[in-house]
Amino acid sequence: MIYNIPFFAVIILIAVGMYAVIFRRNLIKIAIGITIVESAVNLFLITLGYREGGVAPIYTNLPANVVIPGGMVLPVPQALTLTSIVIGVAVLALMLSFIIRIYQYYGTLDSKKVRRLKE
Amino acid sequence: MNVDWLLTHSPALLIAIPLLAAFLTPVIDRINKKARDAFVIIVLIIAEIIMIALAWDVFTGSAHIYTMGASSPTATIPAQAAVPIRIVLEVDGMSAFMGLISTTVSLAAGFYSLAFVKKETGQGRYYALLLLMLVGMLGMEFTGDIFNLFVFLEVLSMASAALIAYRFYYGDAVEGAFKYCVVSSLGALMVLFAIGLLYGQYDLLNMAALAKVMKYTTLDRIALVLLIAAFAMKCGAVPMHMWTPDSYTVAPAPITAMLVAASQASLYALFRICFSLYGLTLDVTTVGIIIIALGLLSMFVGVTMALPQKDIKRLMSYHAVSQTGYMLLGVGVGLYLLGKPDFDTYGMAAMEGGIFHIINHALYKGLLFLTAGAIFYKVKTRNLNEMGGLAHSMKFTTIFFMIGALAIAGIPPFNGFASKLLIYESAYHVSPILSIIAMLVSIITLASFVKVFHSAFMGPPMENAEEGDVPKSMIIGMAILTVGIILFGLFPGWVVSNIVHPAAQALAAQAGYIGSVAGGA
DSSP states (O other), rough: OOOGHOOOOOEHHHHHHHHHHHHOOOOHHHHHHHHHHHHHHHHHHOOOOTTTEEEEEEEGOOTTTTTTTTTTOOOOOHHHHHHHHHHHHHHHHHHHHHHHHHHHHSOOOOOTTOOOOGO | OOOOOOOHHHHHHHHHHHHHHHHHHHHHHOOOHHHHHHHHHHHHHHHHHHHHHHHHHHHSSSOOOEEEESSSTTTTTTTTTTTTTTTTEEEOOHHHHHHHHHHHHHHHHHHHHHHTTTTTSOOOHHHHHHHHHHHHHHHHHHBBBBHHHHHHHHHHHHHHHHHHTSSSSSSSSHHHHHHHHHHHHHHHHHHHHHHHHHHHHHHHOOOOOOHHHOOOOOOHHHHHHHHHHHHHTTOOOOSSSSSHHHHHHHSHHHHHHHHHHHHHHHHHHHHHHIHHHGGGSOOOOHHHHHHHHHHHHHHHHHHHHHHTOOHHHHHHHHHHHHHHHHHHHHHHHHHTTTTTTGGTTTTTHHHHHHHHHHHHHHHHHHHHHHHHHHHHHHSSOGGGGGOOGGGGTTTHHHHHHHHHHHHHOOOOOSSHHHHHHHHHHHHHOOOHHHHHHHHHHHHHHHHHHHHHHHHSSSSOOOOOOOOOOOOOHHHHHHHHHHHHHHHHHHHHHIIIIIIIIHHHHHHHHHHHHHHHSSSSS
């Protein structure tokens, strides 16, 4: 049970993030929503990578009785998460710069009012 | 450096050359603007040439495998491991087919951009992002690794979003870009979540190795739903099409043509997931019907939304949604029949129709968006009611527009006819209603393009119109796509048997896809 708690956290975070993206009207809050979903997915990947009793694959500082390579964990989920975090930063920066421009041209951050395209 | 060496390494080179060139472009821009233009065009031409050579080799021979960082490109499974760990690029018929589309459209867009963005600022970064879009598309199409697919999807999305907002001084451009950015990053996160689900069960990221052990558990189904939803959203299928008209309309015209190819890269990913990753383990009847339904909805809703539009690019964007429906219908019918005895008789023909339509659509829709851009370049408006009589001054653009419009409506001898006929004939066997709706949509498409032609090109010349056509480089860009349309329309038989059939075959034969990486199906 205790090991499942991160998965529940993932579900709750995704729900919160999706709520913010779909129902919030402030563009910055939409951006925050996407960041929350992204954190949830990252948490999911990291949780998948946890193995009870596994050892980090760092050769120089291994405990004496570890079998190589069976006793070590394969660090793929961690690598995926790092990549995903880097991508997430780029997405967030791009979205925030769009928001700055939108504020300059529309004078508002309300998504109901930022709809010149729908005319 | 001989031809064999080039062919062996071409999958990696095709990604590496535009990627490195993308980051060199702003540097060259600092030194000399003309050199930068020449550099970008040369890189695009080199990519096109390598792509044609690689595609030819794949169509006549077998799939190319390239393992990143291995001692030999074909060593997919490392010596101490039982499964592929490294990133594997797998270029089979379908990948090569999509790669051809991406490089050709990028080349046309590159030429067109030379004149189109001449007066804008920040051109160095514009071309850098254009090359990154090409990298993203090629990467998505070549990769055999599902996480790598996600990375290239994000590369493509971010480059596209930034380019949609390129003319930020219009305000609405940024609005469209923000919408695109939100939709694509949510979609990409869904893909990543699905990748997590698959990795958690099988400890694998390689698509071929995953397909080999796929058991279609409940978690696999959830992953499938997430993947289909995300990629259907990215390719603009109804009911997830809201972003398409908004972002296509405001992007600069060459970028809109690129976005069409980018949507098709997502379409490719959707097909790859259904056919190669899941294949016969999934419930092909149900998933086939869902994809057919998505296709029918996209076709019909897209075209009916297009009819009342007054903005020329918005109208064309809705047509892009509608045409995506044809591809989903054709390949959906193929998926529906996969593994059934009828597959060899008309299921294959349906897939060939759907896949042939992908390249046709990229050519004529790209061309139509470029002509819309040429009109905008000339009269500075996208509103159909404010333009007229353009045929008097823009002779080339008028001809190009006519060819594109006839091709999209499926009039022989242009290419749209060939692929639509294949879809009509084969979908008829599944249910006559499918073909009837498809033909009806085709007729409405023609009607709406007659309207555009009439209001934009016919009538007395505009009072304040400048003399002459658009600059030469824009005409070259449009001509590249027009030549493709005419050639594909005149020799559909040759194209289908030599280019489209290997692509459809590569999608349908899952064992071949698995065998070439994981060894033995």
